[in-house]
Amino acid sequence: MSDIKYLPGKEPHPSEHRLIFKNIDREGWDTSIDTYIADGGYEQLKKAITMEPSAITNEVKASGLRGRGGAGFPTGVKWGFIPPNNTKPVYLICNADESEPGTFKDRYILHQDPHQLIEGMVISAFAVGAKVAFIYIREEFPEAALTIERAIEEARAKSLVGKDILGSGFDLEIWVHRGAAAYICGEETGLIESLEGKRPYPRIKPPYFPAALGLYMAPTIVNNVESLCHVKHIIEMGGAEYAKLGVERNTGTRILCVSGDVKNPGYYEVQVGKVTMGELLNDICGGPKDGRSFKAVIPGGSSSKILRCEEVFKIGKGEDAKDLAFWDIQMDFDTLAACGTMAGSGGVIVLDDSRKMSWVLNNINHFYAHESCGQCTPCREGNGWMKKISDRIVNGLAAPEDIQTLEDVAYQIDGKTICAFGEASSWPVEAIISKFRDELTAETSEDNQRLSKEQLQREAYLTK
Amino acid sequence: MSQDILENSVTSQPSSGDKNFKPFEASAEIEALADERIAHYPVSKLSAVLPLLHIVQHHFGFISKESITWVAEKLEIEKIKVLSVVTFYPAFRQSAPGKFHYRVCRTLSCAMAGSHELMDKICEITNIDRSKLSHHHPIVVSPCGNYSVEFAECLASCGSAPACLVNDDFHDNVGPEKAQALIDQYSV
Ligand SMILES: Cc1cc2nc3c(=O)[nH]c(=O)nc-3n(C[C@H](O)[C@H](O)[C@H](O)COP(=O)(O)O)c2cc1C
Ligand code: SF4
Ligand code: FES
Numbered sequence: 001m002s003d004i005k006y007l008p009g010k011e012p013h014p015s016e017h018r019l020i021f022k023n024i025d026r027e028g029w030d031t032s033i034d035t036y037i038a039d040g041g042y043e044q045l046k047k048a049i050t051m052e053p054s055a056i057t058n059e060v061k062a063s064g065l066r067g068r069g070g071a072g073f074p075t076g077v078k079w080g081f082i083p084p085n086n087t088k089p090v091y092l093i094c095n096a097d098e099s100e101p102g103t104f105k106d107r108y109i110l111h112q113d114p115h116q117l118i119e120g121m122v123i124s125a126f127a128v129g130a131k132v133a134f135i136y137i138r139e140e141f142p143e144a145a146l147t148i149e150r151a152i153e154e155a156r157a158k159s160l161v162g163k164d165i166l167g168s169g170f171d172l173e174i175w176v177h178r179g180a181a182a183y184i185c186g187e188e189t190g191l192i193e194s195l196e197g198k199r200p201y202p203r204i205k206p207p208y209f210p211a212a213l214g215l216y217m218a219p220t221i222v223n224n225v226e227s228l229c230h231v232k233h234i235i236e237m238g239g240a241e242y243a244k245l246g247v248e249r250n251t252g253t254r255i256l257c258v259s260g261d262v263k264n265p266g267y268y269e270v271q272v273g274k275v276t277m278g279e280l281l282n283d284i285c286g287g288p289k290d291g292r293s294f295k296a297v298i299p300g301g302s303s304s305k306i307l308r309c310e311e312v313f314k315i316g317k318g319e320d321a322k323d324l325a326f327w328d329i330q331m332d333f334d335t336l337a338a339c340g341t342m343a344g345s346g347g348v349i350v351l352d353d354s355r356k357m358s359w360v361l362n363n364i365n366h367f368y369a370h371e372s373c374g375q376c377t378p379c380r381e382g383n384g385w386m387k388k389i390s391d392r393i394v395n396g397l398a399a400p401e402d403i404q405t406l407e408d409v410a411y412q413i414d415g416k417t418i419c420a421f422g423e424a425s426s427w428p429v430e431a432i433i434s435k436f437r438d439e440l441t442a443e444t445s446e447d448n449q450r451l452s453k454e455q456l457q458r459e460a461y462l463t464k
Numbered sequence: 465m466s467q468d469i470l471e472n473s474v475t476s477q478p479s480s481g482d483k484n485f486k487p488f489e490a491s492a493e494i495e496a497l498a499d500e501r502i503a504h505y506p507v508s509k510l511s512a513v514l515p516l517l518h519i520v521q522h523h524f525g526f527i528s529k530e531s532i533t534w535v536a537e538k539l540e541i542e543k544i545k546v547l548s549v550v551t552f553y554p555a556f557r558q559s560a561p562g563k564f565h566y567r568v569c570r571t572l573s574c575a576m577a578g579s580h581e582l583m584d585k586i587c588e589i590t591n592i593d594r595s596k597l598s599h600h601h602p603i604v605v606s607p608c609g610n611y612s613v614e615f616a617e618c619l620a621s622c623g624s625a626p627a628c629l630v631n632d633d634f635h636d637n638v639g640p641e642k643a644q645a646l647i648d649q650y651s652v
Contacts, residue, residue, distance in 0.1 A: 099618060101618040102572070102618070104622050107621065138620070140616065141620075173504075177504075177515070178514065178515065179555075180514055180518075180553030180554070181554040181616070182553050182555075196511055198548075198549070199548055199549060200552070216507050257623055258623060259573035261576065302572060364572060367570075367618070370617060
C-alpha cells in the first residue's frame with residue numbers, strides 16, 4: 001500500500017488505517033472499472049463465488065462486523081435471520097440514503113469508488129441468496145446516482161453483474177433507486193415502503209427485521225454502504241484476520257466524519273476503538289480553532305446524546321467499575337454506549353465555547369420537526385412543539401418553565417413511537433437539557449422578553 | 465366534492481419560473497425512459513412512482529397536473545397514489561422553480577459555517593423575498609424567474625460546510641462571501 005499516493009493536501013493522517021477509503025482522493029484514481037481492476041478489483045468476487053454462501057456468512061460473522069448505518073447491529077447475525085425454509089425471493093438493499101446530520105462518508109464511496117460498493121454487494125447478495133439488489137440513494141446525490149449506474153453497466157459488460165456471473169450460474173441484477181429528500185427513508189422499513197412506491201411510513205414492529213418480511217413481503221437484507229464495502233475486505237483478509245483490527249466486539253475500521261469547530265474537519269478512517277476522543281480532536285483534527293476551546297461533542301450523528309468535554313463517566317459494574325474522562329473515550333460502539341450515548345453513524349460534530357446551546361438545540365429541533373413522517377402523534381406533534389419552544393428560547397421569548405416543558409415533551413416521545421426516529425429526535429433534547437440546563441435557563445426570563453430587537457439581529461446567524 | 469379537492473391539489477400555481485420549462489408532454493423519448501425504469505420492478509409497477517416522477521421533474525421542472533395523470537395511467541394506479549407521494553417528499557415540486565434552483569444546507573454544521581447568511585446573501589442578490597416562504601411553499605422564486613431558493617437538510621458534506629446544490633451541481637466550502645460568485649457562475 002506504500003506505493004499509493006494521495007492528492008496534495010488530501011493525504012490521510014498517519015493515525016488512519018485506510019481500507020474502505022483506500023481509493024478516496026487517490027492520485028491517478030478514477031471511477032472506471034479498468035482502474036479498479038488494475039488495482040486488484042473484483043478478485044474477491046471471483047474468490048467468493050467459489051465459496052459456499054453459508055461460508056461467506058460465517059466469515060462475516062467471524063469478522064465481528066457491526067453495521068455502520070447507525071445501530072451497530074452485527075451484519076452476519078442479521079444475514080442469519082433469513083428464514084431457513086424460505087421459498088420467496090430474497091432482496092438485498094444498500095442503504096445509500098446518508099442523511100443523518102453530521103455524516104458524510106458514503107458520499108465519497110458513491111462518487112469516487114463505485115466498484116468497491118458493487119463488488120461488496122455482489123458478494124453479499126451471493127451470500128444471502130439475493131438475485132435482485134437495490135441501491136436506495138438519496139435524491140441529493142444526482143451525480144453519484146449516474147456514476148453508480150455507469151459502473152453497474154461496466155460491471156455487467158464484464159459479466160460481474162447480471163446473468164450467470166463469471167459463468168458461476170449466479171444471477172444478480174442491481175438497480176439504483178433514487179429517494180426524494182426525506183430523511184425517514186434512511187429508516188429501513190421506511191426505505192422499503194418508499195421502494196414500493198409509497199409514502200415512507202416506517203412499518204410497525206414486529207416483524208423486527210426485514211430479513212424475515214421486507215420488500216414485497218419477502219426476506220430483505222438492508223445494509224449501509226460502508227457495511228457492504230467491508231464485506232469485500234472480510235473476504236480478502238478472512239473473518240478472523242479482519243477481527244484483529246480494532247478492539248474486542250468492536251472490530252475492523254470505520255470512517256469518522258468530523259465537522260464543526262476543529263482546525264481540520266474531514267473524514268478519517270481508523271481502527272474501531274483504537275483512537276480516543278482526545279487523539280481524534282486534538283491530534284488528528286488539529287485541536288480547536290485559534291483562541292477557542294472545545295465545549296461539547298455530538299459523537300455519532302445529530303441523534304446521539306451530546307457529551308460535555310469536562311464530563312467524567314462511570315464505566316463498568318462492581319469490581320470493574322472505573323472513571324473515564326471525556327478525552328479518554330475510545331471511539332467504539334461499546335465505550336460510547338457506556339458513556340450514555342452512541343457511536344451511531346460516525347458523525348462527530350464538535351462545538352466550541354463560542355456556540356450557544358439554545359441555538360444548537362433549535363437547529364436540531366428544526367431538522368426533526370421537518371423530517372417526522374407524521375404517523376405517530378407523539379413524534380409528529382412533539383417535534384413541532386419542541387421546535388416552537390426552542391424557537392422561543394433563541395428569540396428571547398421563553399419563560400424559565402419552558403425548559404421543563406421541553407424536557408417533558410422529549411420524554412413523552414422517547415420510547416413511544418413506531419420507529420427509532422422517536423429516540424433520534426428526543427435524545428438530543430434530553431441530553432442538551434440535562435447537561436446544559438443552567439445555560440438554557442439563563443436565556444429565559446419571567447417576563448419572556450429577554451432580548452432586544454438589536455440583540456436578536458446580532459444573533460441571527462447563531463454564530464460567533 | 466372530493467373530485468374538486470383532488471383537482472385543486474394537483475393544479476400548479478402560476479410561477480415566474482414558468483418561462484423556463486416547456487409544458488408536460490408524454491413524448492416518445494419520455495415514454496421510453498419511463499418504460500426502461502418500469503422494467504426494473506417486475507413485481508410491482510407501483511415501485512416506479514418515484515423514478516417516473518424524477519423523469520418528469522428533470523425534463524419539465526415540476527410535477528404538473530397532466531404529469532400526475534400520466535404517471536397514474538402509466539402505472540395503472542389511482543391518481544391519489546401518485547399525489548400522496550408528490551406531496552410527501554420534499555424533492556417534488558408542484559410549481560416551477562427558477563432556471564437555477566439553489567438548495568442551501570440548513571442543518572447544524574453548515575449553519576455553524578454560515579449557511580444561513582449565505583442564503584440571505586443569495587436572496588439579496590437575486591431579489592428574492594424569503595418572507596413569502598411557508599411550510600407549504602418552501603421554495604421562493606425571484607421576480608425575474610431565473611433563480612429560486614430552498615433550504616435543504618444536511619447534504620452529507622458537513623466536513624466541508626457550508627454545502628449547497630444548484631440544480632444538480634454540488635458545491636461545498638461556500639461561505640457567505642462566495643454568494644456573488646455562486647450567482648455569477650449561473651448567469652442567464
Ligand atoms: C430515523 C432513522 C434514519 C436512518 N438513516 C439511515 C441512513 O441515512 N443511512 C443508513 O445506512 N442507515 C440509516 N438508518 C439505519 C437503518 O434503519 C438500518 O439500521 C441500516 O441501514 C442497517 O444497515 P447496517 O446494519 O449496515 O448499519 C436510519 C435509522 C433511523 C431510525
Ligand atoms: S416515530 Fe416519527 S418518523 Fe417514526 S413512524 Fe412515528 S411519526 Fe414517523
Ligand atoms: S450540515 Fe450541511 S452538509 Fe451536513
